[in-house]
Amino acid sequence: MMKKAASTGFKLTTQTLVLVSIAWAVLTLLFFLLFSVPLPGQERLPWYNPATYLLECTAFFFAGILCLRNWRSPQIVSGRSVWLAIGLGMFSYFIGNLWLGYWELGLGKEPDVTPGDLFFLLTYVFLVSGMVIAVFSRQLSLTFLQILAILGILVGSVALAWGLVLEPSEVFALSDRGAIATTNPPRDCRGCTGIALGTGNRLCHAGGCPSTP
Secondary structure, three states, X not given: OHHHHHHXXXXXXXXXXXXXXXXXXXXXXXXXXXXXXXXXXXXXXXXXXXXXXXXXXXXXHHHHHHXXXXXXXXXXXXXXXXXXXXXXXXXXXXXXXXXXXXXXXXXXXXXXOOOHHHHHHHHHHHHHHHHHHXXXXXXXXXXXXXXXXXXXXXXXXXXXXXXXXXXXXXXXXXHHHHHHHHHOOOOOOOOXXXXXXXXXXXXXXXXXXXXOO
């Protein structure tokens, strides 16, 4: 009777885990679409950032647990070290995100550089290690065209990241400098006696540049 009762206990099936993961992803997407952009003349709700960290940290925490579950499962015949590496990567991102949230919300500092960056770096190290183990542990013999396809995907991904992340920031920086130059045209510093030493520009910014004919 005890064995029968234990066998009928609650057990998370693969289908249940997939449905819960999809529901969490949809909830996160709806939260972002509804509250990420405030109305004109208003600011974001005060609980938006904490809720964002909660949704993100929960997802990575349970992703790490599921990866370690596969690593410990006897049903995984090969590639268990792959799940271990990916699970450690998920937990590294989880810890880094906790540091980032504490730095921004708890201490009120700018999250430009935080101690959590070390864990974000470890995330990529573990993920790359897991993918390398997954490929080389099976001793795959790739053809020349397959190698070219992989390299093409790699180059395309880097180019896409460059275009979406790096280039817009440079464009915005150039537009900001152009706007500043338009709204604040340079003064004529030919009458500044200290221009040779670089003090003429400081006098101009301070409004002390003498007028010149």
